[in-house]
Amino acid sequence: MSNTKGGDNKGVLKYDHTGNTFPFIALITAKLVPGYKIIVRKGLEKPELTVVQSSDCFTGNYLVAKYIARAAAPACTLYGSDAVSASRVDEWLEKIAHFKVEDVNAFAQQVQDHFIFRTFLVGFSITLADIALYARVQLTAELKAKVPSLYHFNRWFTYLNTLPAFKETLQLFAPETNNNNNNAAAGAAAAAAEDDKKKSVMGWRGNMEKLALPGLEMGKVVTRFPPEPSGYMHIGHCKAAVLNNYYATEYQGELVIRFDDTNPAKEKEEYVENILKDLKTLDLKYRRQTNTSNYFDLCEQMAEKMIRENNAYVDNTSKEEISDQRDKMIESVCRNNSIEKNLEWFEEMKKGTTFGQTCVLRAKIDMAHVDKAFRDPAFYRVNMTPHHVTGDKYKAYPLYDFACPIVDSIEGITHALRSNEYINKVNLYNYVCDILGLRRPFVSQYSRLNFTYVLLSKRKLQYFVDEGIVTGWHDPRMPTLQGIMRRGLTVEALKEFVLSQGASAVNTMMDIGKLWAINKLFIEPNVPRYTCLPEKCVLVRLSNGPAAPEQLTKPKFDKKLELGNKTVTISNSVLLEYDDAADLKEGEEVTLMSWGMNIIVRKVNKAADGSIESIDADCNPTGSFKDTKKKLTWLSATVKRVPVLLQDFDFLITKPKLEETDELKDFINPNTKFELNAFSDENILSLKVGDKVQFERRGLYICDKAGDANNAFVMIYIPDGSQKFKAGEALTPFAPRAPKKEEPKAKPAAKPAKAAAK
Structure with missing residues (x-):
């Protein structure tokens, strides 16, 4: 195979339309990565890629796609952004390559479940895994038929169909369909547009x-x-x-x-x-x-x-005996009472007499019926409790x-x-x-x-x-x-x-x-972003900070400017959460969020017991937040401290699912409410009950009780679905809410410095 003419192209991809072997993966990958020219070559069973610079030739749908993705890295993340994501891509490629039609239901459901909280198979952008799955759907009629009924799978598939690389390749796959069905396509587009109105x-x-x-x-x-x-x-x-x-x-x-x-x-x-x-x-x-x-x-x-049509009778047999007879398909002795007697007894029920209270009205169907529901079910019973609407008017009530x-x-x-x-x-x-x-x-x-x-x-x-x-x-x-x-x-x-x-x-x-x-x-x-710190804080003195407190105007949320602005007070003394301060090392440079200022820790002052008393640091105005690993929340020591009570809650029971034989009392969680005294600044004084905010690095909260400058705002932590834990092992909201890769293992009771169980 000869090199392509024209040195601008990195390689030439040659393919043939051969039904189920159509090279979707290689073609779409080539369209997503600039510089790979596509040429049709008749009679070719597998796609081939000739690399211009070396004249090397790669053959095969997956191999060609993998080469292009690797050659384009790191600017292109089709093969993942790191070793972990690349391995995840390989994992999905293997699943998709070995997919069997007889497993279509299980495979489709697995993909559906995976997409419930994800836009793509791996990471936050399209990878080879998505391209391979798309190809498998297009080439497997049984799988393609399943997709419309699986909402999240269909969401992903519909989105890819709108992208140029996928649309153009699909047109190559079935050009006659695309060229001869313009009216159908227009109708489908109109239906899709109408459907999009419902998309959430x-x-x-x-x-x-x-x-x-x-x-x-x-x-x-x-x-x-x-x-x-x-x-x-x-x-x-x-x-x-x-x-x-x-x-x-x-x-x-x-x-x-x-x-x-x-x-x-x-x-x-x-x-x-x-x-x-x-x-x-x-x-x-x-x-x-x-x-x-x-x-x-x-x-x-x-x-x-x-009753008059002999389709029901009144039974004064005990509840326990009726249940036993239904299990054993035994007729009640009352079943063959006369219509007149049944009407008489039903009147006793309606009046709520002593005898009437022992009776129930049962349908007369078939005590030997294979369906237990038809074994003379109860339709009426007496209840002497006054009704909240009708009072004492009725004594017998329909089931x-x-x-x-x-x-x-x-x-x-x-x-x-x-x-x-x-x-x-x-x-x-x-x-x-x-x-x-x-x-x-x-x-x-x-x-x-x-x-x-x-x-x-x-x-x-x-x-x-x-x-x-x-x-x-x-x-x-x-x-x-x-x-x-x-x-x-x-x-x-x-x-x-x-x-x-x-x-x-x-x-x-x-x-x-x-x-x-x-x-x-x-x-x-x-929602707006604010800062909230627990009461246990450490003072940081900035040697070259502002001589007098200054106020900066910042957006409440820089990605939603319509929420308005907040005031950020800066000064030469700031407060850090104790756990953050204890994690600092002398000589370390960190960034103070909202201010955007980098500071360099010069001295960590400790008490005799090793606890942190204060920190001396310098501002570094020329420092870049890109160079620091730690971005910390803080408040100026000069601001008015507005009290905040943070609350979080655990499950009421300690077992995932209670069985019929379980005694509820044995599985009640003894510690389900956690509180932490904290404070914010005057920016939160406008909060009303029901308002939602995000306390930076701590999470989303809803205002359960509005306070003021002297009385605490009660803020309840809003779960975000990211934590996986068993009851009693939940992290409280009082540790910094930074993303965590591992599941939390510490129990709230083991963190007395953080919260007290109520």
């Missing part, structure tokens, strides 16, 4: 219709969110609300808010008020608010209808399995979305509609939210409240909407998280850090 920070594109709901007609969809007012809304309820709201909004239909208030023993008006408050916070667009209690008379009529399908049908619900804990009740739901001659809504399931170390059982959350382990349902340690928003979660992040999960019915146990990582994407680019 995590790349979700609104493909919720993949839940395969029938009858999603524009303007005719009616969904409902039916919370039981037996507690505050937690993030699991929020998922249900957001999903139902999505379909109603997307199809210009209607969302009904219905309080499922059929159990007066657990329900309170307080819970109703706070659920409505939370729905307003979520900004759900509902037109109707109803109660199941509005239909109690109707439910009684339906129950009596079933959810009976009331829900009736009210759904009557209220015109078209699509009843329920968490998959009810998946074994779908047929029973339809049975109730059919036996009563009611229209069937379509029922579909989605997965419940399940997080490690997080309880979403209202009964267990009520225990934490009742035992005083937390201060209430709105405590920052609680997974209620009010609790997690008090801890800094944004509604936008919560909705993004729910919708990015899709409406899949597959249950998974997730790390709640994923939710906080999404939240960080919404907060971090939009």
Whole structure:
């Protein structure tokens, strides 16, 4: 093979279009690195690259691409920016090269999971790994068919398709398709533009219709969110609300808010008020608010209808015996009572008599049915607790399995979305509609939210409240909407998280850090930066610092100037956090952030016990921040110290997932609240409750209680999803929040100088 003519090109890449051997990787790499000329050569099975300077020839898709990437380093990072990232690229190249079609599901899911919090496979820019994966998708029909249903995988793939190097190479791969389908391309572009309107920070594109709901007609969809007012809304309820709201909004239909208030023993008006408050916070667009209690008379009529038609009977067998009989498929002795006797006993239930309180109304279906749900389920029971809406009017109340399908049908619900804990009740739901001659809504399931170390059982959350382990349902340690928003979660992040999960019915146990990582994407680019130091500080005297304090005007965040400016006071004496000061060496040069001044440590003054008392240093105005490894937060010793109380919280339980046999008391975390007394300067005096800030090198915080010059601002640390830890092993927010490569191992209790557990 001869050299190319013209010495400007570093090499000539020759290739042929041969179907599944099409050299995407080499071609795209050559387009991304200037100086490699592409020439078509017919009949060539593998791409070849002739290096102009040496006449060496490299053959093979991967080898050619690797040579170009290496030759272009370090200016080009296609092969990673260091040894670690290069090894990661090799790791992915090996996975992609050995991909087998029969493993397409597992491979696609692995890539999907990898992209949840990443834009590219390795690092922060395109590498050979991305190019190789793109090629594999284009050349493997089974994998390409999977991509649209995987939101994060599809986000990555869609982005690469917009880049010139990828678009041009794809056109070479299928020129006839690109030349003859201009109308189709224009239509696809218009659809993509419309789809982009829905694209959010995590790349979700609104493909919720993949839940395969029938009858999603524009303007005719009616969904409902039916919370039981037996507690505050937690993030699991929020998922249900957001999903139902999505379909109603997307199809210009209607969302009904219905309080499922059929159990007066657990329900309170307080819970109703706070659920409505939370729905307003979520900004759900509902037109109707109803109660199941509005239909109690109707439910009684339906129950009596079933009795008269010999489809239900009243049973005074004990609860334990009924359960045992259902397991063993044994009929109750009450099953064959006369219709008249059943109506008489049902009246006893409605009156709440002593005898009536021993009874339940059961459907008469089939005690030998293979589906246990059909073994004469209970539909009505007595509860003597006054109802928070109807008072003492009713004594017998319909159970959810009976009331829900009736009210759904009557209220015109078209699509009843329920968490998959009810998946074994779908047929029973339809049975109730059919036996009563009611229209069937379509029922579909989605997965419940399940997080490690997080309880979403209202009964267990009520225990934490009742035992005083937390201060209430709105405590920052609680997974209620009010609790997690008090801890800094944004509604936008919560909705993004729910919708990015899709409406899949597959249950998974997730790390709640994923939710906080999404939240960080919404907060971090939009909040001001301030400085906060713990009370334990060290005075640094600057021999050639300003003779008198001076004030500099700096942006609150230099990447978002619209946030305004702050005042930075500089002087010849500054304060450093004690841990930072203890890490300094004499002769060392460091940078003071915000000021931008380099200082050189001349003397570290220590007490007899070795503790740091003060530091003498010199300003170095000609020093460059690029030359220093340490960039430190500080405050002038002359500023007014505004008190700040920093708070952080740990999980309430110490086990990732509680089993049915576990006793809750055995797994309660004894130390879940940590506090540190600190101070900032007068820049924070304008903060209000709910305001979010970033304390430099310390992290994101939300103002939980506004203070003043003499009373502390209470600031709660907002998790960012980066830390991986077990309960009880979390770092408190009081160590400098510099990026860490290793997982934290120290327990809060082992850091008495940093924080005290409450």
